[in-house]
Amino acid sequence: MAFATLQQRLAACLSALQTQIAQHPDGRCRTPRFDRQLFVTSGTRLADYLREIERNLHLLGSSGNDQERAWLAEKVLNQIAALQREARTQQLRPRHEQPAAGPRQQKLDEYREYERRLQAMIDQREQRLALAESLAVQRQLKQDLEVLEGRLARCRQAINAVDWALSLRGEAR
Structure with a gap:
């Protein structure tokens, strides 16, 4: 039983x-x-x-x-x-099976994923900076933050450029 x-x-x-x-x-x-x-x-x-x-x-x-x-x-x-x-x-999981969006839309999606990951890295570094005790660790974290913020700014510029190109062509967002 x-x-x-x-x-x-x-x-x-x-x-x-x-x-x-x-x-x-x-x-x-x-x-x-x-x-x-x-x-x-x-x-x-x-x-x-x-x-x-x-x-x-x-x-x-x-x-x-x-x-x-x-x-x-x-x-x-x-x-x-x-x-x-x-x-x-x-x-x-990535959807390779779905109908492919235009190459610009794919690039926009890729850039937005980069932006999300960069923002998560920045948030993590800021949390670690708040808890850092030594001056050397604080300096390193600040330097890391500057680099990541620069990358995030460039990523956002790329997003805006692709978004602008999509809006000119009237492609779906």
């Missing part, structure tokens, strides 16, 4: 995973997403891997050998965990 409850719990996790995956665009990627030991599917969409988990869960219910069931239950659990992590990180 323990396998029946385990199978029910895995089925509930799989149902939650299906809901989570349905909320994300399921575009193709260039290479398989997982190691062949975890998934035999060589698909490139999350739905491909979801189908394999469903098949394995079905096999778990029809298996008679306890060792095989334990191995398969562990595999299904690992597959669900891996697919949950993948689904949670979808918004972080």
